[in-house]
């Protein structure tokens with residue numbers, strides 16, 4: 001996926017991949033200190049609950065709310081399913097996923113599932129509910 005993006009002039013370099021429990025704990029604790037627990041819980045997973053600990057989730061491009069409006073952010077959204085990834089936390093689906101919109105956070109689910117989820121415009125939660 002990164003090769004195809006690069007050939008189009010897009011930079012989708014990995015910002016964050018696998019995290020250990022200890023790393024996630026440090027990140028979460030820092031976010032709670034900065035923003036308080038209630039706000040931190042909308043964007044930061046508690047240790048043990050982060051998809052990054054599964055090794056299946058990656059943050060690519062830029063950790064920036066406007067990333068989804070950039071050419072590479074749009075390309076990522078429209079093409080990552082071809083490589084088995086979904087955009088995990090969609091805009092307007094915050095109530096379902098429990099997380100705010102994260103245009104940079106992708107999760108590997110395999111090409112078949114990723115394609116269905118993308119084409120239906122649904123979240124992993126919604127997919128798992130009906131399948």
Ligand SMILES: [Zn+2]
Nearest residue numbers: 057058059105
């Ligand atoms: Zn992430």
